[in-house]
Amino acid sequence: MSGDCRSARGGGDLQRSQPLRFEFDGRSYQGLQGDTLASALLANGVHLIGRSFKYHRPRGIMAAGPEDPNALVTIRRDAARSTPNLNATQVELYDGLVAYSQNRWPSLRFDTARINDLLSRFIPSGFYYKTFMWPRKAWHSLYEPRIRAAAGLGVASTEADPDLYAQCYGHCELLIVGAGPAGIAAALTAAASGARVMLCDEQALPGGSLRTGTSARIGGQDAADWLRESVQKLTAAPNVTLLTRTTAFGYLPHNMVALSERLSDHLATPPPGKPRERLWQVCARQVILATGAIERPLVFPGNDRPGVMLAGAARSFLNRYGVLPGARVVVLTAHDDAYQTAIDLKAAGVQIAALADMRTDPAGPHVEAARSAGIAVRTGTTAVGTRGNLRVTAVGLAGLDSNGAVAGAADWVKCDALLMSGGYTPSVHLHSQARGKLRWDEATHAFVPGAAAAGCRSVGACNGLIGAELVRVFEQATAAAADALRECGIHDQPGAIAISKELAVSEDRGASGGWIGALPQPAGAKAGKAFVDWQNDVTAADLKLAVREGFRSIEHIKRYTTTGMATDQGKTSNLNALAIAAQQLGRAIPEVGLTTFRLPYLPVGFGGLAGYARGDFFAPVRKTPMYDWAADRGAVFEPVAMWQRARYFPERGEDMHQAVARECAAVRRSCGLFDASTLGKIEVAGPDAIEFMNRMYVNNWSSLAVGRCRYGILLRDDGFVYDDGVVARLSDDRLHVTTTTGGAPRVLGMMEDYLQTEWPHLKVWLTSTTEQWAVIAVQGPQARAVLEPLVEQADLSAAALPHMAMTRGLVCGVPAMIFRVSFTGELGYEINVPADYGAEVWRAIWASGQAHGMCTYGTEAMHVLRAEKGYIIVGQDTDGTMTPDDAGVSWAVGKNKPEFVGMVSLRKPALQDPRRKQLVGLLTVDPAHVLEEGSQIAAEPGQRPPMRLIGHVTSSYYSSVLGRSIALAVVSAGRSRLGQTLYVPTAHGESTVTVTQPVFYDPKGERLNA
Amino acid sequence: MLIIPCPYCGPRPELEFSYGGQAHVTRPTAASNPSPAEWNAFQYERANLKGLHAERWRHIHGCARFFNVVRDTTTDEILRSYRSGEK
The missing domain is CATH 3.10.20.440 (2Fe-2S iron-sulphur cluster binding domain, sarcosine oxidase, alpha subunit, N-terminal domain)
Structure with a gap:
């Protein structure tokens, strides 16, 4: 064939x-x-x-x-x-x-x-809910993979998409979706006003239903000529943007419509370096939907054989592409529109073997035109089946009695194409996505737009003008455009086109009719499959079965049968499925209701949605001033929030553990250099700065002297630790607040929230200074010796600058803030210099450190060093449900404070329960065993699931300086269990641990205060 | 995408803003020694209503200020916006 x-x-x-x-x-x-x-x-x-x-x-x-x-x-x-x-x-x-x-x-x-x-x-x-249930294990290993492989769509390439995808915004007074007769008439009206108009159509050529073929004449000329002239007019208008090959696939709030424009898929050789698609986000003041209607197939046995086609589609293939669907066709319809198909095909030389109309007494200009073209019309006729394998060869037609039941035997009519039409379904997808309401129209058997979202209008076939005379479509479209312009404040609309002249329509034939649901079949017949949803292979019988099995809601019936859930989202099937379900339920169609319309209207490629946001452009990468130096030395980086931080600096083929052990040892023995620039920094300034901080943080800041630092804790109002960091008082009215690397933006946001909305009378200004300062941490017994030769106008001695003090001075001639702080437990300084000087000062300190055996260390060694001292990391040792007391830092909470964020919650009995999980140290009996972070902890050994568990490991490392493993954990009533033996179930058996204080190294802090 | 009228900067796309939850939730001071019920109401109880909803937004990528918006949660229509502290 x-x-x-x-x-x-x-x-x-x-x-x-x-x-x-x-x-x-x-x-x-x-x-x-x-x-x-x-x-x-x-x-x-x-x-x-x-x-x-x-x-x-x-x-x-x-x-x-x-x-x-x-x-x-x-x-x-x-x-x-x-x-x-x-x-x-x-x-x-x-x-x-x-x-x-x-x-x-x-x-x-x-x-x-x-x-x-x-x-x-x-x-x-x-x-799959009913069978393949046994044996249970086989579902994942055998049944599901086989079922998925058998039920298939195509296979995507596994290679990276090499094409470029553009994204842009569009702004206009009026966006018109669909360039059929309605959309074009609306655009012509709006174009004359000078307003910014965008008109998009998913097809390569505008025209919509006019391209399918119509007998109508517009403005005194052939529809095709009118279309050509109108498109020329719109293309020439400077205020009109006409986008073809552009699908409006999503209608979002406030009239933002997402368009996918295909730029090069139709070209034999796509231009290199040019985008393949463009995603438009159009912000329109007003939107007119002119999206047309979709022809409904008829549901009868064997309606899916190749050669069975929608009647309107066959007319499109002829009139647009000069293609004949077959040599001998049968037309089966319940709507006048299919008559035009039969007439056009006959004129093209196709034999019309039968034109069967389900209606008993069809009449009107279409029927007359068909009869006068010599086409025999069989009225009151339905189809009871088809024959053929890879192509339809015959259709069984049978008469309907006055009750609409099949009467008599089937007459098998030979054909090589069967063209069907159940009428048209308005494309209300975008109207519904915009959250417009739908109304059931009994006359046309269709859901049509009811109350629309603000600034959204539907015109033409998508507004229920199915088969209506073109003049009515033009009236509606031009009126909607004029209304939309008035909503934009454009009242003066000279030069608008006139219905009576430019849009005068003649020789037009309105069409009517339609059928919803399954076609009547002979009683008791063993019929073949009558498909409702072709793409998901859902038949009328499947829908009836779902109702018999107790499904009542159309949403459930849809999910159970998967009708309307394929990539076409039921464009041809939803209404038939609904009608069959409604009939089976014994309820009216509008009572059963439609399923929800969701975007995308048509599938959109992931490339277009990702746009430019891929590879290096997926997310911003923040780098410190010392990044290049670290990269040159072969540092291994890790992402922390958006920052790239040096994790460790491997030397001569070291793995991470070897590098970290060497880095930790160097810090404890002599001195380490660490890039702490990513630390969040917020300057809190103003006459009420101390008062503000007293209210935000748990600490008492009034007693903090100028030039001194304090470890600060920030709670949320629920009483749980949110962030921590060292806060320095720079002057009476100025504080330098540091935050965790990841917490900086949210801490500033929270401070702004309380300042702006709870205490707007406080005179305080908050400024993010994170990127203004490069922070160079010099930590270890030799830190002072390394720095002293480089520092002017500042005294680094223990007496002048004790632990938790700060001063200003020059480092390598650069104005610096010098903090004597330590996250390692060693003598330590954090040098803050303006970011632009960071790399230079870093290199100078590095050079000075060489004589002292200085080593650079990364975040991994930093984690080990702080864990040896029991310093917590918010977000690792805390999890958003820990109070300061749980974390073992209740000493930081100011006494006799009238107010701070979280204060009221800390009074709750539940937050004072002595059985809460508290931070402790754990030492494994086997010193070589490093517990897995996240491991659960049990009080009794040898339990079987379900176990009684009392806590979990939060941090765990091998400590070189201690020659054994260490761990931090949160354990119920942990501080009352010091010295107790607990058990950590692991994949390789149970590990026995002893509860200790969380400080493993230099508990007296002698090294810190050196 | 919502077009949000910032009372300081004018209408701007939603991308420039961050959401701040229900507006006009009064935070009891610690000094007022709120009852557990009062405190729970402040902390956890929100209207989650269908219809007109007064909510906080912050023009985080603009003037950085918090303000209030009345939005219809069924249509996303924004009826008005006003500064924090105003009704």
């Missing part, structure tokens, strides 16, 4: 002088410029395009637009540019295009999984 099916008639989208070669499943074919892959395949007589999702039934092309549920293909340019699940009706043909069918093995014509169709009574909807 192959060969040339190209007609000399129609083909309005084609450039017939430009042949193109393309490949489908390895075979070479010829198409024409202007073809879609679908039309080109049909022109070559290829109707078998794919295999269905579940039953692997042969499938062909059903629709001409993106609503087609069957013809999913993979388009492959190269290994990285292989795009699965594209709709053949949307793929524009280019020379050299290579396409593959999907979900078949070994080949499309012979697919072994076709056996699923014969086994279908064992795999009804929801079968």
Whole structure:
């Protein structure tokens, strides 16, 4: 059944002088410029395009637009540019295009999984909930992978996407979605006003239903000529942006509409360096939806064979692409529109074997036109089945009695195409996404837009004007455009086009009719599968089964049967599914209601959504002034918040543990150099700075002298530790507050919140100074000796600058703040210099340190060194449910304070419970065993699950200086358990530990105060 | 995307703002010795209403100020915005 099916008639989208070669499943074919892959395949007589999702039934092309549920293909340019699940009706043909069918093995014509169709009574909807349950283990290892492999879509490339994707914003007074007759009329109206207008259409060429073929004349000329002139007018207008190949896929709050513009998928050679797609985020004052309507298929047995097609689609294929769907066709309809298809096809030389109308007494201009064209109309006729394997060969037509029941035997009519129409369903997707309401219209059997979201209007077929005369569409569209402009304050609209003149319509025929739900079938007949959702292989029987099994809500029926849940989101199936469910439930359609419309309207590639945000542009990377120095020395970095921090500095093939052991030993023995620039820094300044800090932090800041530092703790109002850091008093009215690296933005945000909204009368100014200062930590017994030669105008002696004091001076001639602070337990300084001098001062300190055996250390050694001293890390040793007392730092909480954040919560009995988890140290009996962080802790040995667990390990390292492992943990009533033996269950048996104080090294702090 | 009218800077896209939860929640002072019920109400009880909702926003990538917005949670329509401390 192959060969040339190209007609000399129609083909309005084609450039017939430009042949193109393309490949489908390895075979070479010829198409024409202007073809879609679908039309080109049909022109070559290829109707078998794919295999269905579940039953692997042969499938062909059903629709001409993106609503087609069957013809999913993979388009492959190269290994990285292989795009699965594209709709053949949307793929524009280019020379050299290579396409593959999907979900078949070994080949499309012979697919072994076709056996699923014969086994279908064992795999009804929801079968995976009912069968394959035993043995339980086999679900993950055997059943699920097999079921998933058999139920298939295409395979995405595993290589990185090499293409570029652009993103941009659009701003306009009026966005019009859909460039059919309604959208164009609205755009012409708005264009004349001078307002900024954007008009987008998913097709390569604007025109919508006008391209499908109409008898109407507009403004005294052929519809095609009017369309060409109108598009020229809009393209020339400087205030109009016309976007084709652009799908409006999401309607977001405040009239932001997301558009996906395909820029180069239709080109044989996409221009290098240019984007493949552009994602528009259009902020429109007003939106007009002119998205048209989608033709409904009819639900009867065997309605899915290749060659069964929507009647409107067949007319599109003829009039747009000059393609004949077959040589001898049967038209089955419940709507006038299909008559035009029969008339056009007959004029193109196709034999109309039958035009069957389900209605008993169809009348009107369409019926008359068909009869006068010599087409025999069988009224009151339905279909009871089809025959054929890889293509339909016959359809069984049967008469309906006055009650609408099948009467008499089927008359099997030979055909090679069956064209069906159940009428049209308005495309209310975007209206609904915008949270507009829907209204059931009994006259047209359709859900149509009711109350719309602010600034959103629907016009034309998507607003329920199904089959209406074009003049009514124009009236609605031009009025909506004028209203929308007035909403934008544009009242004066000279030069607007006139319905009576430019948009005058003649020789138009309104169409009506329609059918929803399954077609009547002979009683007791063993009918074949009547498909409702082609893409997910859901039949009318599946829906009835769901209702019989007790599902009542349409949302549940949808999920159970998966109807409407495929990539087409039920564009052709939802209303039929709803009608069948409603009938089975014995309720009216509007009572049952529709399922929710969600974005995207059509699938959008991940590349377009990611846009520029990939690779180096995925997220900002923050680097300290000393980053390059560390990178040059081969530092291994780790991300901390957005910072890249040096984790360790391996030498001569060291692994991390060797490097960390060496770095820790150097700090304890002589001196270490550490980049602490990422520390968050907030300057709190103003006459009320101390008062503000008294209210924010738990500490008492009034007693902090100028030039002194204090360890500060910030709680949330729930009483739990939020952040910590050293705070220095720079002057009477100025504090230098440091925060954790990751906490800086949220601490500043929290301070601003309380300052602006709780205590706005306090005279305080908060400034983030994190990036103004480079912070160089010099830690170890030799720290003073290393620094002294470089420092002027400051005294580093223990007497002048004791632990937790700060001073100003010059370091290498650079003005510096020098803090005597330590996160290692050693004599230590943190030198703050303006960030631009950071690298230079760092190099000078490094040079000075060489004579003292100085070593650079990274965050990993820093973690070990602080754990040896029992210094907590907020977020590691605390988890957002720990009070200062739990963390063992209740000494920091100021006494007799009237107020601080979290103070009230700390009074709660639950937060004072002595059984709360408290920070302790753990020493393993086996000194070589390093516990896993996160391990659970038990009081009794040898428990079996479920165990009684009393805490967990928060930090655990091997300490070189102690020659053994150490751990910090939080344990229920931990401080009352000092000396107790506890048990840590691990994957390799139980580890026995002893509870200790959390300070393992130099508990008296002699080294700190040296 | 919401277009949020900052009372200091004018209408700006949602990207420039951070959300701050329900507005007009009064924080009891420690000195007032709030009852557990009062404190719990401040800490945890929020209206979560359907309809007009007064909520806090912060123009974090602009003037950095907190302010209040009345938004219809069913339509996302913003009826008005006003400075902190105003009603």
